[in-house]
Amino acid sequence: MHTILLSGGSGLRLWPLSNGVRSKQFLKVLQRDKEDKLQSMIQRVWEQLNKCNLTKNSIVATTVTQVEAIRNQIGEEVSIVVEPSRRDTFPAIALSCVYLYSEKNAPLDEIVSVLPVDPYVENAFFEKVVSMEKVLNDSQADIALIGVEPTFPSEKYGYIVTDKSPVSGTYYNVDSFVEKPTINLAEELISNEALWNCGVFSFRLGYLINLLKEKGYPITYHELKKDYERLPKNSFDYEVLEKTNNIVAIPYKGYWKDLGTWNTLSEEVSSSIIGKGLIEKDVQNSNLFNELDIPVILMGLDNTVVAASPDGILVTSKEASPRIKNYVELIKEQPMYEEKEWGWIKILDHSYNPDKSEIFTKKLSIKPHNVTDSHSHSLRDETWIIVSGKGVITLNGEVNDFTPGDKFDIPKGTIHSLKATTAVELIEMQIGEIDSSDIYLENVEEGMIKN
Missing domain, CATH: 3.90.550.10 (Spore Coat Polysaccharide Biosynthesis Protein SpsA; Chain A)
Structure with a gap:
């Protein structure tokens, strides 16, 4: 079968x-x-x-x-x-x-x-x-x-x-x-x-x-x-x-x-609090789901679900929670968090320069021993700042070791890739015209980063 x-x-x-x-x-x-x-x-x-x-x-x-x-x-x-x-x-x-x-x-x-x-x-x-x-x-x-x-x-x-x-x-x-x-x-x-x-x-x-x-x-x-x-x-x-x-x-x-709605899902979780936060001790039958790095406190609201992520914050009664679908369809925002085969991406900020060029700031987490694809962009410059971890970055064939605090400028047209020796976190700034199709692969391997 x-x-x-x-x-x-x-x-x-x-x-x-x-x-x-x-x-x-x-x-x-x-x-x-x-x-x-x-x-x-x-x-x-x-x-x-x-x-x-x-x-x-x-x-x-x-x-x-x-x-x-x-x-x-x-x-x-x-x-x-x-x-x-x-x-x-x-x-x-x-x-x-x-x-x-x-x-x-x-x-x-x-x-x-x-x-x-x-x-x-x-x-x-x-x-x-x-x-x-x-x-x-x-x-x-x-x-x-x-x-x-x-x-x-x-x-x-x-x-x-x-x-x-x-x-x-x-x-x-x-x-x-x-x-x-x-x-x-x-x-x-x-x-x-x-x-x-x-x-x-x-x-x-x-x-x-x-x-x-x-x-x-x-x-x-x-x-x-x-x-x-x-x-x-x-x-x-x-x-x-x-x-x-x-x-x-x-x-x-x-x-x-x-388990397709918050009211049904909350009945099967092992703890009323998942993530950083507190629920007042007298609150009955309420749940907190928090993926943000800041604490959330729930007080005085029984039968309530509070869910927070980089995409937004929801506060709803459990009875009303299935109706959220009607409102989410009105929100056309880009997902602020994506889970990837190699780790995850979190969008920290999106803004515009006076000349209308875009600035995307992202945080990337990359698993140990992962090798990204060699690729370049024609419409944007990038800057990578290493937050934690060790590995090597290759820029137009030149191999560079990196440790926390190192910074790498990646101009348009630069062929670049990363190999993580340990778990790596980095901040990536994209400046220019941000287009998801603006990626030119030199080779394609399993575990490649496309962002």
Whole structure:
């Protein structure tokens, strides 16, 4: 069995810690079992998959802005399918299946399981994922789903309506789907034993490959990438599930939660304070998430979330927190913090000279033994000031050792690279016309810095 992990969302409901570059699944706010170290949603799910021996044949479908964060958090060896553009779950799954078929030579009768990278579940959930292969073979269904037994009527989730007669006590035949019902309808669905649709399903690879053939899409990876914009910008549920008749559902009775909002995430963190700050002792059911280097103090506000990062500051009641997405979409600011495969970038300041040239000031953290690419810029000058760490900087072929306090001017056209011997932090000032495409690579290696 192959597993496709979907990691394309922007996670706007967890702003300001989450943004288009660092989505919610990369936030290190969850307690690791029996350890003090925090981990992210994707790291937690990857560990759970590994315990069921599913990581070897797993691939992650994502956008180009998330590739470095994925490799940084779960390893450089992970197979990644990069979408040319963000177009919802059906195109992402189609591209991943064509990759398995044409690049990995997976047979058409291979079982493919699809799941998001951020469910908060017990390990037993992934045992259900493993069981989907047998259920598909026993039932001869086109698609098998995992349906969570609801614990309360929710308007946020989709529901799977089954025939209520389990086959061999293992799975149900699916009659229909209901997407995000009203509370009254949700109560009625639960009384009729409907299941929450948690977005986990399996099918034979040939089922989707044949579907793409019928619709006239290429079934080779590179050709489909070229034609990616032709694929409908729809969910897999709408494009496939709702148009398929032979579907079965496996019920799951254990713990499952979508940690997509501050109110749900705050219920699963190990401490009410993550980062620098204090919460007044009489405050009830409030949480502080602070990524800034300055303290934040929360007083007199119960049932509140305060989240602070270089991207902004959010103060909200837990009940209102899901609505943040509506407001973040109005903010067009560049992300001020990006996690990279080699470390991270934090924008400290952005200003303009009287002549309208731009000044970007950034702080970069680079992991030990990382070698950046050799590159140059034609529109801007740069200055690097070493804050900490040791290594060498190469400027137009001249190798220079550096230690904390050293300063290097890098005029336009200078070919430059850095090799970190230890962990390195530096301040970078960019002056001129700041254009993300203004980078000319002399060579390309894994771990390169592009900023």
